[in-house]
Amino acid sequence: MWYNNILETIGNTPLVKLNNITKDVKATVLAKIETTNPGNSIKDRMAVKMIEDAERSGKLKPGGTIIEGTSGNTGMGLAMAAIIKGYKCIFTTTDKQSKEKVDALRAFGAEVIVCPTNVDPEDPRSYYSVSSRLEREVPNSWKPNQYDNLSNSLAHYEQTGPEIWKQTDGKITHLVVGVGTGGTISGTGKYLKEQNPDIKIWGIDTYGSVFKKYKETGILDKNEIYPYITEGIGEDFLPKNVDFNIIDRFEKVTDKDAALMTRDIARKEGIFAGNSAGSALAGLMQLKDELKEGDVVVIIFHDHGSRYMGKMYNEDWLRERGFLADEKLTAKSILSKRGRQEIVTIDCEQSVLQAINTIKSLNISQIPVTQKGMVVGKITESDILNAVLENPSLRSGSVKDIMTASFPFVDLNTTIDKITSIINKENMAVLVEDQNGNIEIITQYDIINAISV
Structure with missing residues (x-):
């Protein structure tokens, strides 16, 4: 058996029981692994549905251009379908999205325009506004508008909902979904509630978003909006695909909890999923005390972890945002193990002979060079030896005549891996400014000593 094209492989994704992260949850927790779609996300379903509905209605004509604002996954589905069906694609996205998502869209031949995140949807620079302007300007173009196009929800009503009902033999009691456009939760939830009105539909929201408060109060509070x-x-804003009557409740999850849970899904369940899966599972764990024995929870894992390699799966990125507790040694912990030491420096106007005497008397091999208290360079044993061998008169000259570039500065959170990669023949140490503004030096000896403690 074979398929006529890649679009025929969309759907029928597996349902997999989670065992480790959810070990303390009384209910059975099943993940719907949407990463097995050909575009590695659940958005393949609605992308093809929107295109086919537009073709039938005459909105999308042969040889046309598809223009859409997308965080990446919908664009992937649209681009994949466009290749099969003979359309061109122009996508707008935000500068918040991972580089991997943008690169993936371009790999499918799409033109991608990156717009600022921190502007209102109505702002002419927003990715919503730019895509709408392009639709007006580009001949024979069509904008799917995944937020308000109800073909989005319909795709999940026709596909995702029936799959979950069948896969759980109708035993599902809770559906947990991260909510963006609202198509997945609303379409799937609508189908499931038609089969059993007692099924609970839980939407996972993020801080900086308006959904939770709107559901609870009916108020669209602009003060809730901030970058995340x-x-x-x-x-x-409120996409038309978000059906608040279908969604029973919203739970908010912090950026940190979502990012760390994304990593835990890979490390503890062996499933390489994206950031929204981390949010959804973190939200479920916050609500776990509301679940009981016999409950069957289905949680949507929307997309693949490969699109987040530069972010949630990058330790430096996590550490820079304070999301990751340092298990590895850092500049801060190396200094802590060593204890406070007064750094030895020499002014650039002092003589080379004075530098030689300092190195000898203190039994050190390198000294940072200062000018008016600021570090401007360094002088090492080898610098002195090479200079004096070439020109003995330099012994009475000033340090500034033979000093070389300063040791590199690192911050307190820099890991030992990064520090050791910086230290080499030219840089035998690094400098770091501590919490009190004091300059400290970390040498190879300090690193060896910290490792051995």
Whole structure:
């Protein structure tokens, strides 16, 4: 058996029981692994549905151009379908999205325009506004508008909902979904509630988004809106695909909890999923005390972890945002193990002979060079030896005549891996400014000593 094209492989994704992260949850927790779609995300379903509905209605004509604002996954589905069906694609996205998502869209031949995140949807620079302007300007173009195009929800009503009902033999009691456009939760939830009105539909939101408060109060509070890191969920407006009557409740998850849970899904369940999966599972764990024995929870894992390699799966990125507790030694912990030491420096106007005497008397091999208290260079044993061998008269000259570039500065959170990669023949140490503004030096000896303690 074979398929006529890649689009025929969309759907029928597996349902997999989670065992480790959810070991303390009384219910059975099943993940719907949407990464097995050909575009590695659940958005393949609605992308093809929107295109086919537009073709039938005459909105999308042969040889046309598809223009859409997308965080990446919908664009992937649209681009894949466009290749099969003979369309061109122009996508707008935000500068918050991972580089991997943008690169993937371009790999499929799409033109991608990156727009600022921190502007209102109505702002002419927003990715919503730019895509709408392009639709007006580009001949024979069509904008799917995944937020308000109800073909989005319909795709999940026709596909995702029936799959989950069948896969759980109708035993599902809770559906947990990160909410962005709202199509997945609303379409799937609508189908499931038609089969059993008692099924609970829980939407996962993020701080900086308006969904939770709107559901609870009916108020669209602009004061709730602020930039957030989590990708794929949350909005600063109300898409038509979000059916608040279908969604029983919203739970908010922090950027940090979402990012760390994303990593835990890979490390503890062996499933390489994206950021919205981390949000959804973190939200479920916050609500776990509301679940009981016999409950069957289905949680949507929207997309693949490969799109987040530069972010949630990058330790330096996590550490820079304070999301990751340092298990490895850092500059701060190396200094802590060593204890406070007064750094020895020499002014650039002092003589080379004075530098030689300092090195000898203190039994050190390198000295940072200062000018008016600021570090401007360094002088080492080898610098002195090479200079004096070439020109003995330099012994009475000033340090500034033979000093070389300063040791590199690192911050307190820099890991031992990074520090050791910087230290080499030219840089035998690094400098770091501590919490009190004091300059400290970390040498190879300090690193060896910290490792051995």
